[in-house]
Structure formats: structure tokens, C-alpha cells
Amino acid sequence: MKIGIIGSGNIGGTLGSHWASVGHQVMFSSRHPEELQAMADAVGAQVGDSKTAADFGDIILLAVPFGIVPALVEEIGPLEGKILIDATNPYPQRDGDIAQQVIDDANQTATGFIASQFRGAKTVKAFNSIYFKVLEEQAFQSGDDRIAVQITSDDVAAKQTVAGLIEEIGFAPQDIGSLKDSPIFEPGAPLYNQNLKIAAAEAKLSQALRQREA
Numbered sequence: 543m544k545i546g547i548i549g550s551g552n553i554g555g556t557l558g559s560h561w562a563s564v565g566h567q568v569m570f571s572s573r574h575p576e577e578l579q580a581m582a583d584a585v586g587a588q589v590g591d592s593k594t595a596a597d598f599g600d601i602i603l604l605a606v607p608f609g610i611v612p613a614l615v616e617e618i619g620p621l622e623g624k625i626l627i628d629a630t631n632p633y634p635q636r637d638g639d640i641a642q643q644v645i646d647d648a649n650q651t652a653t654g655f656i657a658s659q660f661r662g663a664k665t666v667k668a669f670n671s672i673y674f675k676v677l678e679e680q681a682f683q684s685g686d687d688r689i690a691v692q693i694t695s696d697d698v699a700a701k702q703t704v705a706g707l708i709e710e711i712g713f714a715p716q717d718i719g720s721l722k723d724s725p726i727f728e729p730g731a732p733l734y735n736q737n738l739k740i741a742a743a744e745a746k747l748s749q750a751l752r753q754r755e756a
């Protein structure tokens with residue numbers, strides 16, 4: 543697959559390197575693509591600016607600070623027809639008013655906001671809830687040793703494609719449902735940044751759902 547990485551830091555750099563190492567065509571991007579050349583060369587990936595990576599990928603990984611997304615959409619467009627993997631989280635200290643507004647809006651989820659910005663894309667929420675060092679150091683496990691990666695989407699086929707990308711690099715997709723179900727693995731929620739193996743993550747999800755219903 544052709545994967546464009548928008549934001550090639552802790553999360554984007556790690557995931558892009560993993561995907562390139564299992565044979566996908568990857569393009570890293572940031573505001574300073576020249577700084578990404580050594581990382582790209584190490585895994586046979588390409589570098590470009592954000593718009594070039596957005597045009598290149600059939601699948602786009604969004605791994606930038608949440609607060610810059612509205613400006614980014616102006617730059618790269620709505621990603622019509624592409625799969626958008628949203629790995630972002632809203633942190634008001636870093637991302638400003640826009641993050642606080644999304645958090646305060648009971649009718650809005652963080653990933654719902656991202657999906658509303660990229661209206662043409664098939665948004666899949668994933669990788670927002672795994673610490674980048676875990677992503678780096680615990681990849682390529684098998685069976686019960688795999689760390690869970692929570693995933694949601696309103697597009698079943700797109701979710702299946704991204705679940706495949708999770709499995710290929712040795713993590714276990716944990717299907718949480720549709721985009722509206724994402725808050726259970728957004729900041730402060732029970733499944734956020736737990737970095738659990740899949741069986742423990744399933745137990746944690748069941749417990750959280752029981753508590754919610756009680």
C-alpha cells in the first residue's frame with residue numbers, strides 16, 4: 543500500500559518505519575522534510591511536504607498536534623476517498639482553544655472533529671492510545687503477547703484495512719466500534735494509554751462498559 547505520513551515525529555516516524563520495513567511504500571512528511579531523510583533512507587521510504595505525502599498515499603496517517611489540523615486541511619485538502627488514520631489527541635496546554643472546545647462539547651468527540659475537518663476521507667481512529675515507545679519496542683509480537691491497538695470507524699472496509707496494518711506490525715487490533723465510540727480510548731478514559739496485551743485490554747473494556755452501564 544502507499545502510505546503518506548503527515549507528522550513524522552514520535553508516532554509518525556515509528557509507524558512509518560515499521561510499515562516500510564514490512565514492504566509498504568511510505569512517504570514521511572513534516573514542515574522540514576529534509577530533516578527526515580536519514581530516517582527515510584534507513585527503511586527505503588521517501589520524504590516530501592505535507593501536500594505531497596497527502597497526494598501520494600492511499601492511506602494517510604495523521605500524527606500531528608491536534609491544534610494545527612484546521613490549518614493543515616487548508617494546505618492538504620479534504621483527502622477525498624482516502625483512508626485517514628487519526629492518531630491525534632487534543633491537549634489544551636499544547637493545542638489551545640480548539641482542543642478545549644472539543645473537550646467541552648458533549649456532542650463532539652475528538653475524532654469526530656477530525657473527521658469533520660477531512661470530510662472526503664474515510665476516518666479510522668487508531669494509534670492515539672499507545673505510547674510511542676511501546677509502539678517502537680513491542681512491535682512484531684505474535685498471539686497473546688501482542689499489545690492492543692484500539693480502533694474505530696464508521697467505514698467497515700476502511701477499518702478492516704487499518705486492522706490489517708496493525709496486525710502486520712505485530713499488534714492486536716481491538717475493535718471498539720464506530721467513531722462515536724472512540725471516547726473510551728481518548729485522554730483520561732479507561733482505555734487511554736494503557737498499553738495492555740490484548741486479553742487484558744479486552745477485560746479492561748468489558749469492565750469499563752459494565753461500569754458505564756451501572
Ligand SMILES: NC(=O)c1ccc[n+]([C@@H]2O[C@H](COP(=O)([O-])OP(=O)(O)OC[C@H]3O[C@@H](n4cnc5c(N)ncnc54)[C@H](OP(=O)(O)O)[C@@H]3O)[C@@H](O)[C@H]2O)c1
Nearest residue numbers: 549550551552553572573574605606608630631670673674
Ligand atoms: N507521543 C506519544 O506517545 C503519542 C501517542 C499517541 C498519540 N499521540 C498523538 O499523536 C500526535 C503526534 O504526537 P507525537 O508525539 O508524534 O508528536 P511529535 O513527535 O512532536 O511529532 C509531531 C510531528 O508533526 C509535525 N508537525 C508539526 N506541526 C506541523 C504542521 N503545521 N504541518 C505539518 N507537520 C507538522 C512535526 O514536524 P515539524 O515540526 O518538522 O513540522 C512532527 O513531525 C499528537 O496529536 C499526539 O497527541 C502521541
